[in-house]
Structures are given as structure tokens and as C-alpha cells.
Amino acid sequence: MTTRHIVIALALAVALPAAFAQTPGEFDWRGKLEPAPGASLVRAALPADALLRLRSSQAADVRVFDAKGQPVPFAFAAPVDTPAAARQPTPAFQALPMFTAQAGTRIPRSGVQVQVRDGAAQSVWVQMGAGTAGQAAAAEGGARRLPSALFDVRSSRQLVSAIAIKAELPANAPIRFSLESSPDLAQWTPVALRGRIYRFEGQGAPVNDTLELEEPLKLEGRYLRLDWSGQEGVAVQSMSGLIAAGPRAPAQVTTALPAGKAVSVRDGIAGIEWELKSAAPLAALGLTTTQSNTLLPVRVLGRSQPSEPWRAMGQGIVYRLGQGAAESSSLPLALDRAPVRWLRVEATHGQRLDAVPLTAVAVFDPVELVFVAGGNGPYELAAGRADTAAASLPLGMISAVVPGRIDDLPVSRIGAAVVRPEAPPSVLQQMLPAGTDSRSVMLWAILLVAVLVLGGVAWSLLKQLNRSKG
Numbered sequence: 001m002t003t004r005h006i007v008i009a010l011a012l013a014v015a016l017p018a019a020f021a022q023t024p025g026e027f028d029w030r031g032k033l034e035p036a037p038g039a040s041l042v043r044a045a046l047p048a049d050a051l052l053r054l055r056s057s058q059a060a061d062v063r064v065f066d067a068k069g070q071p072v073p074f075a076f077a078a079p080v081d082t083p084a085a086a087r088q089p090t091p092a093f094q095a096l097p098m099f100t101a102q103a104g105t106r107i108p109r110s111g112v113q114v115q116v117r118d119g120a121a122q123s124v125w126v127q128m129g130a131g132t133a134g135q136a137a138a139a140e141g142g143a144r145r146l147p148s149a150l151f152d153v154r155s156s157r158q159l160v161s162a163i164a165i166k167a168e169l170p171a172n173a174p175i176r177f178s179l180e181s182s183p184d185l186a187q188w189t190p191v192a193l194r195g196r197i198y199r200f201e202g203q204g205a206p207v208n209d210t211l212e213l214e215e216p217l218k219l220e221g222r223y224l225r226l227d228w229s230g231q232e233g234v235a236v237q238s239m240s241g242l243i244a245a246g247p248r249a250p251a252q253v254t255t256a257l258p259a260g261k262a263v264s265v266r267d268g269i270a271g272i273e274w275e276l277k278s279a280a281p282l283a284a285l286g287l288t289t290t291q292s293n294t295l296l297p298v299r300v301l302g303r304s305q306p307s308e309p310w311r312a313m314g315q316g317i318v319y320r321l322g323q324g325a326a327e328s329s330s331l332p333l334a335l336d337r338a339p340v341r342w343l344r345v346e347a348t349h350g351q352r353l354d355a356v357p358l359t360a361v362a363v364f365d366p367v368e369l370v371f372v373a374g375g376n377g378p379y380e381l382a383a384g385r386a387d388t389a390a391a392s393l394p395l396g397m398i399s400a401v402v403p404g405r406i407d408d409l410p411v412s413r414i415g416a417a418v419v420r421p422e423a424p425p426s427v428l429q430q431m432l433p434a435g436t437d438s439r440s441v442m443l444w445a446i447l448l449v450a451v452l453v454l455g456g457v458a459w460s461l462l463k464q465l466n467r468s469k470g
Helices: 003-018 133-140 395-399 427-431 438-469
Strands: 029-034 041-045 062-065 074-076 096-102 111-114 122-127 144-152 159-168 178-182 189-191 210-218 223-227 235-243 253-256 261-264 270-275 284-288 294-303 311-321 342-347 359-364 368-372 379-383 413-419
Touching (some): 062 074, 062 368, 223 235, 284 311
Antiparallel strands (some): 029 379, 029 413, 062 379, 074 368, 096 144, 159 210, 178 223, 253 359, 270 342, 284 359, 294 342
């Protein structure tokens, strides 16, 4: 018996008891797995429809079945309830100020000529180093400081997926930046950015200092030029990069939420609520609007039971600013990944939601698994079953027979999927007020019956006492 067969036998001994008496039809979502021919260990990722129907925050209600409806050993590629490691920053790079003057103006000794494509007959140069002598010479020569800064990142060997900017900003205004890269201060290549930097006033107000890159950027041997033309009151001090995850890092999973329910909250300010069927932790909430020139600060609240108070999960701003190709929209708001059943979005800073049409998108961290494929296909991935015990194996039990890395295993495509229709609400559930769960009603009913029984016993004892006195 080979090591692979021993591992599979042990896996079956562990997995089968946990999956006993469970059939594919008991799960809310099922999808056909289509692994590569001849593959014995295969990766698969839960799609958005499956994540929306999970009943366990740790994905305990996930199974893989073979053609006979028997459970197949599997392990999660990473812990489901553990967020991905935060991206590490590079050392901070000092912002080098840039100046411009009419053509022929003498550049200070500490300045370096920079070629930019602005179409004007002027000289552009950068003040190298931290000294102030060059800046004083620039002022004496009539040079004007540009709304730009240069960063010398040539010595860094990192690949970055975002930049974090340290700057003085005007309050309550999202600032748009552009970024370009050059190996020689002459030839510049635009670097696409997503997001805006902002700092709102007030305790706990939204703040953002990070811009995402559309594609990872190699810093080695490059200069970076940050520009904020048309933005007043900005003074950039430094910039650092956020190191990109590995090239095989799975992308987050997104899915649109149905229209939320408008509610009135404090002081009549409108809010929007969503009831979620999934117990999977939300990594972020995307809020977008079709209304141009929109700027709306919001906070996101959540709770798991109607009796619980709302608690803060995240905050930020929803915006759609600019015209044509320069138009930009807000990125998803990062949340604290706590599993909740109800979400609420409220406007802050005296704003109102009822005048802004919003569309919501749920963002989940990816859930990947590795399962043992053999000759009993086709296989079926299932998710969404209440009160289900975990049946996944430790990843090490399966990776012990993998000659290479888990990330190098073939990925199974998910074909046709089946979603089990939701059961119609019972008569009791239809009679309950919105947001009230039957479990709470049952507990209150038990308490009421207990009070009535105790009252009856007390009444009986009181009657017996009166008879004895008579």
C-alpha cells in the first residue's frame, strides 16, 4: 500500500463519521466539479452563490460528494475564519519637491532636470536631498513649486500592489492623484490607480491614505512621480509601497446584494438594511451609485440577532466624481470580517441616504479546498446546511502526498449548479414582526408558560392555606 493510499484511508476514517447520513440533496447549493482527467488531488474554489448560502462562519457545511453520493475527503487550502495576512509596507520614500520656471532659467546645483509632457516652454526640475538651500534658490530665481513630487525608489526590489501616502490634506475632500514611472526622468509611463485619499473631520470620521494599483509594479530601477494637479491645500511628505501578495493569491469573490430595505434611524435619518442568509464573514461592502457628482460619508453596522445592538463594522465615503474618462468611483469599504445576519448603512456628517440611489456588492475572501479525486466521478461540491459538523481534514494530511506545492495542483472548473428553493415561511413566521426570529419567540413562550405554571402553583397553595385557616 502506497503512502497516498494510506493517507486516503485515514482521511476516509476521519471524514465519513462527520458526514454520516448527509446526502447532496440536503444542501442549499450544489455544483458539478469538472477536474482535469487523471488528476488525483484537485483544487476548487467556492463561487459567490455557494458563499451566500453558508450556514457556518468556518464553512463547516461544505462537502464534496462522488457519483454515488458518498463524501470525498477534502481539506481547506487556508483557514476559513482567518483573514489573509496584511500587506507589508516598504520603507518610506521621501517626497522630493518639483519646480518649474521659464525656459532658460538656471537650475540650482542640487536640482536635477526632469522632462515632463506638459506642452509648455518651461524648465521642470526636482530638488534632490532634504536640504532647503535648493528651495531657497528656486524661490530667488522665480521658480514655482509644482503640485507634484518625485520618489527615488530605484534601490527597492519589491513588487507593490498599492501605495500609502503621508500628506497634509484639506478636510472633507477626496483628493485625486495620478502616478507615473520612469527609469531615467525622461520617459514616463502612466501607472493606473484606484481610489482617492481623504481625511474627514470629527472623531472616528473616515480616513484613507491608500491607493490601489491596477497591476503590481516593480520598483527596482525606477523613479515615481505623484501628481495632484487642480487640488489645493495638499502637501505630500512621503510615500511607501504595500508589497504585493504572491502571484497565485486568489482573488476576492464578489456578488450583488438585492435591494436593501429603507429604514428610519436616529433623528429621522434614513438608513438601508440587508438581511443576509450567509454566515460567511464579509471582507468588504461595495457601495456604488449611478448619480454623478456624489460624495456621501457612510458607516456600516451589523448584528447577528434582532435583540442585539448594532455595532460598527466599517466606514468610508461613497463617491462618483469627475467627468468622462476622468470620472472615478469609490472602492469597497473594508469591514472587520465578523459574521452578521443584518447589515445597515447610515449616512454621517449630516448627510442623507434617501436622495442617493445605492447598489451594494458583498465581497468575500476566497474559500478554496483540495479534494481527493479518483475513479468515482463525476464529483459534486455542496454548501449550505444548518447545524452541520465540520468534516474537513487538516491540510497537512493531504499535502503529505503532494510532490510539489498545493498551489500547483490543477483547478477544477465548476459546471452546472443547483440551488434548492427556500422553504416558504411557516404560519408562525408570517405572524411575527419583521426582524423577529422564531427562536426568540419560543424562548419567550417557554418563559410565559413557566410564569403561568408558577402562578397556578402559588394560587393553589394560597387556596389550601385559606382552607386550613377556615
